[in-house]
């Protein structure tokens with residue numbers, strides 16, 4: 774901290790000192806909170822990973838070109854809080870139903886809007 778204190782900072786420091794007794798009691802709680810945060814930190818980092826890392830994995834079971842629907846047997850979809858299952862998705866882009874076929878392993882992201890699930894991004898799994 775800079776030791777050349779200007780008057781307004783001096784007043785602020787006095788106020789901080791007066792509140793010190795109260796802060797001392799709070800500090801114990803804050804340390805507890807900090808320890809909890811440290812334990813939870815690894816989970817938080819995963820939750821904030823880039824979108825590409827959020828892609829779910831799945832296998833194409835069926836492609837309905839006419840209806841623009843794709844049936845996927847998918848793994849967990851974190852963004853939708855969805856466990857692994859087999860379900861039908863609407864193709865977010867009509868080209869999707871042309872680019873995949875039953876048996877393809879894919880990586881994808883999906884949205885849930887207006888009561889329907891839509892594949893937003895779809896790419897071959899590597």
Ligand SMILES: [Cu+2]
Nearest residue numbers: 855858859860
């Ligand atoms: Cu599902």
